[in-house]
Amino acid sequence: MTVRADVAELLRAGYGDRTIGRRLNVTAASVTAARQELGLPPARGGNKPAGSVEDLFWRRTKPVDGGHLEWTGHRTNKGVGTTKWQGTIYTAGRIAYRIRYGEDPAGHTHAPCGHDGCVAPAHIADSKVVPRQGRPGTGRRANADRDQIVALLRDGLTDDAIRRQLRVDAKRVAVIRREEGIGRAPRPVRTFAEKWAANTEPAAGGHVAWTGRRRDGNTPSLVYRDREYSARRAAFIEHYGRDPQGLVLPGCGWEPCVRPDHLEDRAIRQTLTTQLEAIFSGAAA
Numbered sequence: 001m002t003v004r005a006d007v008a009e010l011l012r013a014g015y016g017d018r019t020i021g022r023r024l025n026v027t028a029a030s031v032t033a034a035r036q037e038l039g040l041p042p043a044r045g046g047n048k049p050a051g052s053v054e055d056l057f058w059r060r061t062k063p064v065d066g067g068h069l070e071w072t073g074h075r076t077n078k079g080v081g082t083t084k085w086q087g088t089i090y091t092a093g094r095i096a097y098r099i100r101y102g103e104d105p106a107g108h109t110h111a112p113c114g115h116d117g118c119v120a121p122a123h124i125a126d127s128k129v130v131p132r133q134g135r136p137g138t139g140r141r142a143n144a145d146r147d148q149i150v151a152l153l154r155d156g157l158t159d160d161a162i163r164r165q166l167r168v169d170a171k172r173v174a175v176i177r178r179e180e181g182i183g184r185a186p187r188p189v190r191t192f193a194e195k196w197a198a199n200t201e202p203a204a205g206g207h208v209a210w211t212g213r214r215r216d217g218n219t220p221s222l223v224y225r226d227r228e229y230s231a232r233r234a235a236f237i238e239h240y241g242r243d244p245q246g247l248v249l250p251g252c253g254w255e256p257c258v259r260p261d262h263l264e265d266r267a268i269r270q271t272l273t274t275q276l277e278a279i280f281s282g283a284a285a
């Protein structure tokens, strides 16, 4: 049998089998087997004094299905789990919050996961950040599953877009974004160059052919500046840095060409015509 490193660590630290089982979400029997495997003596009867309030917390909780954690310790007459540590009374939710976030919550703690009285550190929330809602199932989708929020975050939606779509508190979205390490930067919009590369291919003679969408089955087109655009117009603007005058057409003689530096607008055509006229008039002189 291979003993899990985390189990071995806690066994060597002197914790009891049941405590280790609860803390690591494994059965006490498997911890006992690991203890024998490692040749460690049974934990001394009675409780090893907890090393911290977090230790106390783990000793007084029980994992249940769904990743929730139930409090098995003392409860106030209002049902709030509490424990005493070095003369101070802590609520279980507050300890859970500290385990998760490393700081005290600004408001009360509660568990938006919907499991009554859950104190799983991963599920605990600060009422100042995630407003406490009515009982589960009483209407608003204010507590959209974390997974849903994470999925939309990964899709690159802004906090505000997620707030609107799932009708959740934007601050909660921001907190989850931070926890998941998903950057605030909006989804990288494909650059024009990327769109261009995805919709064109080189053609013989140094020309470029359009492989993308065509408006009305004819005009190469793409979304540019947030609206439908002629691909040639868009390419012209990108290439010349100005809006074209009149129609943008390939000046290279290959009618389907979209290569940016083969494109001409009226101004370019007129300039070329003027130059040609000058050359020919000069030649004629």
Ligand SMILES: [Zn+2]
Pocket (backbone or CB within 6 Å): 067, 068, 069, 111, 113, 114, 115, 118, 119, 120, 123
């Ligand atoms: Zn829970």
Ligand SMILES: [Zn+2]
Pocket (backbone or CB within 6 Å): 206, 207, 208, 250, 252, 253, 254, 257, 258, 259, 262
């Ligand atoms: Zn061309």
